[in-house]
Amino acid sequence: MWQHQSALQMINISRNYLAGQLPTNISSVLPNLLVIDASNNIISGHLPPSFCNISSMAIMDLSNNKVTGEVPTCLFTDLPSLDILKLSNNNLGGPILGGVSNLLVGAIFLDSNKFEGTLPSSLSGNPAIMDLHDNKLSGKFDASFWDLSSLQVLSVASNNLTGKIYPSICKLASLQILDMSDNSFVGSTPNCAGELKLYLLNMSQNSLSGFPSGFFDSSNITILDLRYNHFIGSLDWIHSLPQIKLLLLGGNRFEGQISPNICRLQYLSILDLSDNRISGSLPLASVASHDLDFLTLFELVSFGAVFSNMDMDDPSFTYDTSYDLRGFTFSTKGNVYAYSLSFFNLMFGIDLSGNILLGEIPWEIGNLSHVKSLNLSNNFFSGRIPTTLANMSAVESLDLSHNDLNGPIPWQLSQLWSLEVFSVAYNNLSGCIPDTGQFASFSTDSYIGNKNLGNACSVNSGRVPLPPAAPEDVGENKTSDDPVLYLVIAASFMLTFWATLAFSFCYPFGRSVILKLHHYSEELQCS
Known part of the structure; x- marks a missing residue:
């Protein structure tokens, strides 16, 4: 296959079942190569250092293969035209970034490998993307001697990084996407609000504490994931996130009440405040006027590389240069599901479970016609289940379990044809259980813990019949x-x-x- 092709500039052999190793003399075989896309194959062996002799190389994508060994350091330092180096999802190891300090590559993807050791203490250059997530990196993260003024995307998620997040990170003023999730960072976050204008911030699954809002500029943030830390304080700062669409704050120690101003977040599509200490009633009286404008799309910044040596209008050039963001997880239907960020415009959910919320469930919540998942379980809601929940025509998962709700299950809920998972377990409900529509498919686990909830009953002419009289009442005083x-x-x-x-x-x-x-x-x- 690998024969001398001096005139060949682009090669795309991705998504085949190609096995074997790359030729050690690849620079002699393809001396004028601009683009090589050999991703999603079964290529093994080491990366040939002779790649560094192809000075015209602009894109090198060997992701999703079985390549082993270390990355030749010359790939980071000796190719001034290399805009994209994508080696994701291989078996590469050794020190991250080859231990070099000056980077010439425009976009570096080394995620999902076996790189280990600490992050370099000093880095310079002009990379726009540096994705290092899902490796075995350890030690502290101190960017005090990083001179990366062009860096827009940084991901160090899913490693073993420890220690505090130092204020030096605020110097990365061009950052738009920062993912530090799934590590062991501790302490409070520095105040970078005047310097970091982030669109996406993910710091979930660490041991961070204190008050988080000063870390970022609230006017720009669109996706914020701070779940499973030890953050404290009230949620009064939430209403100052005008562009927020994905707000995930579950598993912390936030307290106080939910401000009615949250209803002004017109782009919000997914809200997770579960497992905190939030109290008070549910302020959804004004939601009807906004309906949370769920259909507004998230326009992610495009990180296309700048190519000086090739014509981007060439019809044979089909390589996708956009940055593929990591997805997110959201609990629905009793399980945790992973969603890609391209999908979250179609996923609308609210999770307020595991708090100290009380009072009646507002009838206005039925106006959230686009919501697919609503979880109000493990709170102290009382009163009756609003019949207006039947207006949530898109709902697929509705969990009202472990509250103090009373009265019957509204027969109108049997009109929710999209409903797949339903639970009112462990309340004080009474009457009978609808058995039409989707309710015919729910198990007894959906109703357990309601001692006054009777047998199933069918909807007849728009009314649910009363429960049958007790046997001892039949015929009593009949004459x-x-x-x-x-x-x-x-x-x-x-x-x-x-x-x-x-x-x-x-x-x-x-x-x-x-x-x-x-x-x-x-x-x-x-x-």
């Missing part, structure tokens, strides 16, 4: 409630009385009268 039968019994008594007198006065004639009256009495009782 006293029927006036016709009462008159018949009274007449029979009087006729029997006079017949007895007639019998006493005249035996032959009396016996005849008694027989006739007795026959007449039986006819009255049967009529």
Whole structure:
């Protein structure tokens, strides 16, 4: 396959089943190569250092293969035209970035490998993207001697980094996307609000504490994931996030009430405040006027590389230069699901479970017609289930379990044809259970813990019938409630009385009268 092709500038052999190793003399085979895309194959072996002799190289994508060994350091330092170096999802190891300090590459993708050791203490150059997530990096993250003024994307997620987040990170003023999730960072976050104008910030699954909002410029943030830390304080700062679309704050120690100003976040599509200490009632009275404008799309900044040595209008050039963001997780239908960020415009959910919320569930919540998942479980909501929940026509998962709700399950909920998961377990509900529509498919686990909730009942002419009377009530005092039968019994008594007198006065004639009256009495009782 690998034969001398001096005129070949682009090669795309991605998404095949190509196995084997790259030729060690690849610079002699393809001396004028601009683009090589050999991603999604079964290529193994080491990266040939002779790649560094192809000075015209602009894009090198060997991601999703089985390449091993270390990355030749010359790939980071000796190719001034290299705009994209993508080696994601291989078996590469050794020190990250080859231990170099000056980077010439425009976009570096080394994620999902086996790189280990610490991050370089000093870095310079003009990379716009540096994705190092899902490796075995350890030690502290101190950017005090980083001179990366062009860096727009930095991901060090899913490593073993420890220690505090130092204020030196604020110097990376061009950052738009920062992902530090799934590490062991501790302490409070520095105040970078005047310097970091982030669109996406993910610091979830660490041990960070304190008050988080000063770390970022709230006017720009669109996706914010701070879940599973030890952040504290009120949520009053949430209403100052005018562009927020994905707000994930679950698993912290936030407290206080939810401000009604949250209803002004017109772009919000996913809200997770679960497992905190939030109290008070649910302020959704004004949601009806906004409906949270769920259909507004998130326009992510494009990170296309700048190519000086090739014509971008060349019809043979089809390489996608956009940055593929990591997805997010959201709990729905009783499980945790992973979503790509391209999908979150279609996923609208609210999770307020595991707090101290109380009062009645506002009827206005039914106006959230685009919400697919609503979880209000493990709170202290009381009163009846609003019938307006039937207006949530897109809802697929509705969890109201572990509250103090009472009254019947509204029959209108049986009109929710998209509903797949439903739970009202462990409340104080009464009446009967609808068995039409999607309710016919729910198990008894959906209703367990409601001692006054009766048997299933069907919807009939828009009304749910009352539960059947208890067996001991059937026929009780029936005669006293029927006036016709009462008159018949009274007449029979009087006729029997006079017949007895007639019998006493005249035996032959009396016996005849008694027989006739007795026959007449039986006819009255049967009529």
